[in-house]
Amino acid sequence: MITYSSTRGGGDKLNAAKAVIKGIADDKGLFIPSEIPKLKVSLEELAGKSYQEIAKMVIGSFFDDYSEEEINYCVEHAYDSKFAVEEIAPMAKVGGSNPCYFLELYHGKTAAFKDMALSILPYLLTTAMKKEKEEAQIAILTATSGDTGKAALEGFADVPNTQIIVFFPDDGVSEVQKMQMITQEGSNTHVFAIKGNFDDAQTGVKQIFADNDFAEDLNSKGFKLSSANSINIGRLVPQVAYYVYSYAKLAEVGEIKAGEPINITVPTGNFGNILAAYYAREMGIPVNKFICASNENKVLTDFIETGKYDAKRDFHVTNSPSMDILISSNLERLLCHLSNPEETKSYMKSLDREKKYEVSENVKAELKKSFVAGFADQEKTLLSIGEVYDQNGYLMDTHTAVGYSVYKEYAEKTGDKTKTIIASTASPYKFAAAVAQGIGLDQEITDFIYIQSLADETGVPVPEGLRNLESKKIRHNDVIAASAMKEYVWNSLK
Ligand SMILES: *Cc1c(COP(=O)(O)O)cnc(C)c1O
Secondary structure: OOOEEEOOOOOOOEOHHHHHHHOOOOOOOOEEEOOOOOOOOOHHHHOOOOHHHHHHHHHHHHOOOOOHHHHHHHHHHHOOOOOOOOOOOOEEEEOOOOOEEEEEOOOOOOOEOHHHHHOOHHHHHHHHHHHOOOOOEEEEEEEOOOHHHHHHHHHHOOOOOEEEEEEEEOOOOOHHHHHHHHOOOOOOEEEEEEEOOHHHHHHHHHHHHHOHHHHHHHHHHOEEEEEOOOOOHHHHHHHHHHHHHHHHHHHHOOOOOOOOOEEEEEEOOOOHHHHHHHHHHHHOOOEEEEEEEEOOOOHHHHHHHHOEEEOOOOOOOOOOHHHOOOOOOOHHHHHHHHOOHHHHHHHHHHHHHHOEEEOOHHHHHHHHHHEEEEEOOHHHHHHHHHHHHHHHOOOOOHHHHHHHHHHHHHHHHHOOOOOEEEEEOEOHHHHHHHHHHHOOOOOOOOHHHHHHHHHHHHOOOOOHHHOOHHHOOOOOOOEEEHHHHHHHHHHHOO
């Protein structure tokens, strides 16, 4: 059986169900699998399989304490008609002689890629609670840079024996993202804006998780905390499936031969999505390079280039807000895979104390073998949106545009002709104002008017969850100090 243990070496080895319930390890490390399972079928045999079939295989291989029936139940309930397209994660081939392949991960309910994992996490978690005879209610605590929050709310709303609490930075999310969250229905949903940025929210949540006395107090009320952020292994593993699926699709339609390596470009914030791509490679998907794309908060670009992680720098609020992050949580998992728990623990200690660390020569060399990195500022992001729309009629959101821009620079600089998948992480309508600006539309007052003018101009259908959003009833009004987060958690759980 695959077991899950902390990246920092402390605590027990758990089965997947227990790791999903716990969210984060006792020593504040993240759970990683004792091994990355190999694909159960050959690359040739992958071709023709549906999204659901591949998801069952991938998730079932990692979470091998779940029975086949349990995995089937989770997958079939998660990836169903709540997705706007039957393929769940379709690909768009864009460009002439040297095309790239946009893996569209945003056809779920909240129009961003977080739906890919958060549609299934509630099923994985409630199944785990049954398996482990967990009697407490699980309170999901989530910090969001905009998209996780809504996807988690949508996934957990009215799920029995769970409460979902979301903190978002008041000035750090788009108008659409904010409206999506503060209008959330469901008797177990709690949403708070905090004064501060995403890192403040994430740090606050991590501090609450680290507070053992608070955990005991909550326990006596009948609650246990868990996480829907990508620190939860139950979010990471489902994301591996779409990289396996997209490779299978490219082979199926003859864009590549089974066995041919591809590149994968991922616009990155907390490093979860790109780490899922890395796990797909470790399972057996041939990957040449992972291209890690950042916005002006380019802490990861600098890290991959120099081996020095330095979060001591100005924080930029950008037009790709879901990547406005300086402390990239899931990098810890990669470091542990490339070194060991002891070394990882020392890096994280240094990050906590000095906001920086430098990895060993060995880790630097390992990183360089697989990863390249780059960043796009806001202007380049908008130029890319305009360029791809003008040349190909394809509309990208700002995050995807960061990925495209970094990929294009990489391909031009290196001449690398490897077929490349670009993770397309949000619907362009989620960041309507910036996207409209990118394709040269007139100035409007609100994101909501932009949605209409974008739709009129491009004919791209507006995702169902974003239609009529501005007229929905506001249900969550609180704006609080980051220092008050714990108190609000306590008061939300009755
Ligand atoms: C969350 C998010 C990202 C970053 O994903 P990570 O897994 O945190 O690297 C990129 N784009 C969008 C639209 C997102 O919501």
